[in-house]
């Protein structure tokens with residue numbers, strides 16, 4: 001197998017390592033470089049990383065395996081991460097996840113037979129205001145109702161992730177409706193001693 | 204009228220607030236010029252102290268005081284910005300990174316000047332691809348313009364800024380785990396003391412601050428600490444981003460003055476509970492915070508007020524549940540989260556959180572036993588003796604006790620919900 005870190009990639013890796021006072025700090029960035037390109041981190045690439053930052057391959061694997069984002073086996077073309085966190089769960093994300101799995105006939109954390117999608121239930125995605133939230137290759141789709149997920153994925157499959165994300169996804173955390181009113185309404189009355197408003201003090 | 208400290212630009216320029224052009228056109232980097240041109244590092248530090256700004260990452264520690272813990276004369280020093288946002292319910296730092304990355308970069312560079320740090324690391328949660336890309340672009344642009352470099356704006360003060368992409372481990376939001384992770388190891392928390400200010404990144408003095416905390420700094424420099432302190436309450440000055448989610452009609456991030464009562468926040472900004480319902484339970488400050496019920500709705504959203512009822516404003520995440528909710532399932536959801544994210548170093552946390560998760564699972568699935576309710580408290584007490592808040596702990600970090608808070612607080616407030624899921628005694632006898 002040819003080396004991963006060659007030519008431009010090697011230059012980028014060397015530049016990355018130079019950003020840190022100690023080489024070892026570049027371990028996650030280097031693993032990301034591999035995974036961004038290949039979708040997973042093969043053993044051989046970990047050996048190369050070890051050589052680049054003066055570690056043993058075991059040290060690289062030992063660190064990498066702590067972090068849930070890194071995958072050590074090939075996955076589908078797209079990674080579909082449905083948020084299973086509390087706010088999304090309250091609005092039906094587990095049902096959404098189940099419906100996606102059933103539609104594509106795969107088990108939880110499995111890959112569709114055609115290799116298009118790999119599924120996972122992720123922890124809170126930091127999009128709770130847009131619950132239920134889904135990430136596809138770490139791009140956000142928010143307010144995906146339980147019945148909407150299958151259509152979203154079929155759409156991505158036929159028209160491509162970029163097109164669908166441009167239309168339906170959120171590039172940026174949405175501004176809250178009413179955020180502007182919050183300024184216009186002005187401050188609430190200043191509480192000199194907040195305890196004066198606590199229930200004990202009021203009763 | 205309260206000014207908007209954090210979100211003014213993104214509200215006024217929703218289509219390009221993250222660009223260097225929009226940032227400079229709206230007064231961006233003026234605070235940096237002012238700080239480097241007219242103020243000594245000590246003066247900047249004094250303004251931050253005077254503002255009374257308290258950390259927005261969870262613990263609410265006064266920022267100016269924390270900066271004062273750096274041992275004199277010890278260099279190099281580092282500033283590490285915590286952008287690992289992952290506490291269930293919290294989604295404000297992501298918005299600040301995506302929509303106003305230059306505000307953060309400016310705040311971080313000014314803070315580095317104030318504390319004498321030569322290198323800033325922004326630790327960005329790995330799953331937030333767009334936030335990471337926007338931060339990287341902002342840093343590159345700032346560098347081109349001379350806001351970052353070996354002599355910032357020709358002042359002689361030099362600083363480097365590195366955006367570091369994490370890789371999916373909630374525990375790395377805990378400051379010592381974050382530093383271990385940044386050094387290239389598994390993200391294991393370390394015992395404190397020594398605190399990071401004394402012995403942090405690469406064993407050097409290090410300040411760790413949250414994204415939102417540092418995003419306030421440009422405003423404080425421009426307007427003065429006193430102007431900031433004039434907003435909010437005496438002990439919780441300023442404005443704050445609250446993340447509202449759950450069963451409300453209008454979830455979202457709202458920047459409001461500290462001290463607003465929860466009821467007003469829910470009704471006015473959240474537009475009430477869905478389907479015209481009422482609040483049954485709410486989490487006032489992220490997944491780790493003890494839960495409250497509707498009797499606490501008139502409490503002001505101020506750190507000291509939450510302290511007085513044994514909970515916390517924590518990360519600013521508020522999750523609302525309506526009266527159709529049986530709380531046990533969402534509690535199980537949170538406990539599952541903590542069990543999954545336990546780093547495994549401490550036995551009470553590693554073993555205990557899984558026990559708690561298993562017990563809750565069987566209760567939710569209708570296989571619980573009456574004795575399970577006491578068993579939950581017993582196991583929790585081994586992780587967090589006394590079951591109070593702020594917690595006592597038998598563990599290195601506070602993740603373990605955090606897993607217990609939803610359990611004991613809801614067993615106290617909503618015991619009926621647990622009992623409703625227990626099979627009748629006769630069924631248990633028959634099944635045994």
Ligand SMILES: Cc1cc2nc3c(=O)[nH]c(=O)nc-3n(C[C@H](O)[C@H](O)[C@H](O)COP(=O)(O)O)c2cc1C
Pocket residue numbers: 257258259260261262263264266285286287288289290373374375376377378379411412413414416417600601602
């Ligand atoms: C388990 C755990 C997770 C945490 N996660 C975060 C986080 O994602 N972001 C954050 O800013 N602080 C987090 N904190 C708090 C940090 O340890 C630290 O107090 C904070 O970053 C300090 O910044 P501040 O003083 O500006 O709030 C976490 C703490 C614990 C115990």
Ligand code: SF4
Pocket residue numbers: 374391392544545546547548549550552553598599600601602603604
């Ligand atoms: S309390 Fe849990 S998460 Fe924290 S150090 Fe111990 S085992 Fe790790």
Ligand code: FES
Pocket residue numbers: 083084085086087088089123124125126127128129131133291292293
């Ligand atoms: S709970 Fe789903 S994004 Fe936070």
